[in-house]
Structures are given as structure tokens and as C-alpha cells.
Amino acid sequence: MNRTELDYYAVLNVPHDAPKESITLAYRKLAIQLCPHRDPKYERDFVPLLGPTHMEPLSTNRQWEYINMAYDVLGNDLYRAIYDRFGEAGLFQGIQLPNGYFPPYQYHGDHMKVYHDVFGSYSPYANIIDIVTNPPLLYSTLEHGIGVRKKDPPVEKIIYLELEEVFKGCTKLMHVWRQEFIDTKETRTEKRKKTLKLKILPGTTQGTRFCFKEEGDRSPTKIPADIIFITADKPHHLFERSHHHDLVYTHNISLRDALVGFSFTIKTLDKRALKINVSDVVYPGYMKIMPKEGLPVCENLPIAPDMRPAGLKKKKFGDLIIKFQVEYPRIMTHKMRNITKEFFDELEDLEEEAEDAPHPIHTLMKKRGGRGKL
Template sequence: MNRPELDYYAVLDIPRSTTKQDITLAYRRLAIRLCPHRDKKDAQDFVPLAQEGRLTHLSPMGEAKQWAYVNMAFDVLGNDLYRAIYDRYGEAGLFEGVMLPNGYFPPYQYHGEHMKVYESVFASYSPYANVIDAITNPPSLYSTKKLGIGVRSKDADTEKIIQLSLEEVRSGCVKLMHVWRQEIVDAKESRLEKRKHTLKLNIAPGTTAGTRFCFKEEGDRYPASIPGDVIFIAADKPHPEFERRNLHDLVYRYNIDLGQAMTGFIFFISTLDKRQLKIVITDVVHQGYCKVIPLEGLPKCRNLDAVTAIKEANKKNDQFGDLIIEFNYIFPKYLTPTMKSMTREFFREFHKLEVELEEEEKQKML
């Protein structure tokens, strides 16, 4: 920046911790004093400080400059997103644009229409407000030799599916998406050319399938229309070992034989973030049995709005889903007569012991 940054809180004479309601009240107090359309003869009723020759704390600046600063300050602080960016990145971040956790914030530019800000707070400032707005903020027009003059309409959005591996969902990543779009390549807007354009896509840890990442007006450029949005829709890429369930849980399937199912076993799982989990099973793995390992699933992506995402940009996510282990029984494909005889004898003895244990339990209860 070539000039010192403007302190918008000082302009409205409020502390940085003030609420949005108090920001609006501070603006209303100053706007009543500084609005150029106020009736001067009623100034004494609303502005006691006028008796002292100073209207606001911004004196000795001229009223026109005070009026401009007050409206610009409220345009920023009265908007939750602009205020969050200003608080974190300063005026430089507003004017230059910043990369946020859920997309790019383009450079902010104050529109300069002070009465438009005034009207948004006080509901109206003139019976001809709609006519004035149409003049001061006209619709986007085109003018070409072929089509003449008309109002630009927005093109249809372009939607693309982006496949994300579970490893990318687990840790988060940045994707550079290359799209080809029509662009105007001459000053007369008569020649179009296909050119590659790169969009930066920030994938937050735990991003769920179906999440939409919208890049506003990044579609094809045509002289007579407004570019459509480019939207990327997240989808899960099939994984050889894990499957997502309930948004943030992971399912892992492990094959066991009947001996393991009845006697217990130990095995290891390689996690998505390259750790080794030791799993000890001591229970009898009956039909429908599953082992749940808490907090070993995917991060819980809360899909925060831009304001909250800025405030919690450096905060570590400690909320995870669970790892659910399901078991598949592998039966022997063939048993010899001897093996069948041994199996019958085993289960005969097994059931005999079960009956004896039941009898002992009954005796103890008596």
C-alpha cells in the first residue's frame, strides 16, 4: 500500500471488539450528523455538538470527507466477511484479495455510492430511490456491431466432478484445476480463442462427497453475456482397503477363519496417514460383530462459512469419525473324511463342556 492503512474502527469511534449492532448504531449517529441531505435548520435537534463548531470526532476534516470515510468504514465493518478479512489481514488484504480456506476472496473495492450505504441502514432516502439506483448502478450492457446494444445475461454454470482419494480427504490438499474456456483476445471483442485457465481448489480435511466449490464467473467469455460459474463437485474415489460411511466414519473389512473367530487374534491396519494400528480381538467374533476404534476415521469437516473459517484458520481439528472393522468368515472349501470326523469330535466335546458350565452356573446361583 502506498498510504497508511485506514482504521475503520477509529472512523466509527468504536472498539474493535464491538458487536455488529453497535457498529450499526455508531454509523446511524454519525450519518444523521453528516448526511448532506439533512435539513440544516433541524441540525440543533439532532446534533448538539454543532453548537461547538465540531460535528464529529473526525473534525477538522471537511464534512464531505468525513461522510465518505464513515460510509466506507460501515460498508466494511457492517459486512461479516469483509470485517473478518479486515481484522485478520488489514486493509491490504481487503484491497489485494486473499486466499481463504474455502476459496479465493477477490480484491474489495468500495463502490463510492455513499447514499446507497445510507439507504441500506435507514431503509430509504428518496421516493425516487429506485430510479436513482438504476441510473447510478445500471445493468451490465453489451454493444457489438453484430448484435447491437442489449443487457448481458449470465451464461449457464459449468459443473465438473472431481475425484478425491481418501488420503486427500484425510489430510486435505490443494488441487490446481486446469479448465479450457473461450476468451476474448482483441479490443473489438470480435475474436474468441480457447485458452487454458488454472483454478486453485483448497480441499479441507474431511471434505464430504457432494461438496460444491464455486468459482464465480470463471466460465467462457462472450461479448454479449456474463460468464457463468465454474463449479467443482467432490466425489470419493474408490479405495482398495477403506470405505467411507456416515460422512466421517471409515469401514475396514478383514478376513478371518473359524479358528480365529472363536479363539481371538491380532492384526495390524495401515491407516490413511501411514500409521500402524495394532488390533487385538479377544471376543468371539459372532455374526454381525464389528470392532469400533474411536477417532480413527476421517476429520469432521464442518463446512464453515468464510467468516468462521478465517477466525479458525490455524485451529487444529480434533474431531474425527470412527474406524469400523467388519469381519468376513472364510470357510474351508473342502474337508476330508478324517477332518470331518475331527470336527464332529471337537464340537461334541465343545457342547459337552458348555452343558457342564451351565450346570455349574446354576449350582452357584442356588
């Protein structure tokens, strides 16, 4: 198991062509053995004597991490298809598909969420003794009587990030107002401010979700909602993000510059002055690409240490893509029109001569006497 590329099928002990039902069944069998939250006093009655798993001598906690990440991938049809074709590297780095871009997969690290999605409960014995081992939360108040506490739906908020913040990474303090209990019996509430801290890693992509479990309004009859912050890019005056970690910059030039060449300077997100020289003719659709001058690639480090590559790795960056907008003159004198016409007439003659001229290799062969030695 100590390798960079992890075989998720081997983790769940199923063949690569196993149907989804078999994958789920294999996960359930392993999860019952490995779940760290099962109560030992029920283990004799409700956990079958299955013996050691196929992943020993790894620790139980390590095995628990592996099976949840493996099922998170193989239990999702799209993730499984990407993994089968491109391996773990393609899954973590993202793949350009014919119908669009598959963004890098990132395991959320919440093992019990995977468990809950399969069993429908956080109890290891959900189908047998759920009511005993994981009883529902109840409320009892004079106003509302007795009932089962249900969880409020999640509250989602958009957080807009400057591209400079995405480039360097930052910490965001998010202030939310929520109902909080003001008495020991937890019957009365009032609005109070709660501060939540978000750690924005360099290169964080749009749509990244930060979940704060049960940080919503307190209520005698409800379980607090999860608060979820979803990242989005603020419009930037110079750059636009493309394909998660590339930057696009549009530069306005004159027709003269488009034909004869030019140079200019771009101020990067990390305050460097990047000098750009263009000696090509800037035709419609022309772009200049500056490698590794884009946003940093947010590394997707696996939760399990054994899956992390050995040694130090250099930080990866996207590219800076420079597009050009050519501004045409709005007025021209008669003399300027004639000069321009002569210029293009001469250009057409040169292009025709270039097309008619024999290829240099053919000329050399003719001088040497046809085919054979050069």
C-alpha cells in the first residue's frame, strides 16, 4: 500500500469489473469491521466474526481512511470512469474531455459522510439497533411539547476572492449572525455574531466548498444547519481565470504594432514586471503563452500519508495566455491609402514568388545529379 498510485479496487477487495452493487457490499462489510465509532459492548452480538481484513498489518485507522476514499471514487460513476481510464493522476489533476473539462477531484476527508451516504445513518448497526445505539434527538418544551429534532437545510453563502488572494492564499474571517441560546435550559435565543475562519490555499478553484458543521441558528426544536461557503472569483481589472489555473490577459495594440512588432510590460499578481516581446505578425486569433506565469495549482494531497509522493515537489503553476485586440485607424488620407495599397500589392507579389520557388532540398538534389547522395 506504500505507493503513490493507490489501487482502489484492491482496497475494497473487488475485481476491476465489479458492478456497483458488489462495490457497495464490499464497502459495507469492511466498514462494519473498521468503523471507529462502533460500541464495543454491541460488537459480540452484532458484528460477525469475519476475522482480519486483507489490508493487515496496516492499522485499523489507516484501513478506515483507505476504504472511505476508495468508495468515494468507485461509488461515483463519473469518478470511477475517469479513474479506470486515466488512473489516480488523471483523477487528481483533471482531464480535458471531448465534451468539456473534468476538474481535479478532491476527497473531502469526512469519512463518516461516506459511511452515512451508504448506511443512511451514522450508526454501524443502522438496520438492526439504530434506535438503541443512535437514538433520535428529542425536544421537550412547554411551547412545543415533545418531538424529534430535525436538522435545518444547509445555508450556502458565496465568498468572492480577489485573484491576488487566490495567488498567494489567505485566511478569511467570516462573520455570521445566528440565533444562540441565552439560558442554561436552552429555551430562549437571541441574535449574536459568530466568526468562522476560512483557510484559502494558493490556487483555490472556483466552486470550492468550505463546510462548517452545525454552525447555523440554535433552536430548541431543530438541529443547527451546516453553513457552507462557496468560492467565486471577483472580476479583475487585468486578468481572467481560465481552466482553473491559467490566466488570460488582453492587450490592445495598433495596426502598426501588429505588423512590425512591439514590446510591453505586464504587472503580475505577485507585483513583478513581466516584459513581453512580440516579433511575430499578430493575426486574428494570435495568442502568446507565457508558461508557468498563471495561478498556482492547488495541490490535492491525499488524507492518508502513505499515498503522498515521497520527496519535495516544486509548486506547479498554470500559464499566462495573452490575447491581442488590434485597433484600426479611423481616418486615412488619400496618400496614405495609396501607400498602403502599394504595400499590400508588393506583399502579394512576394507571397506568390515564395509559392513558386522550388524547395531548397529539390534545388540541392538537382545540382548533385538527381536522386541519391546529398
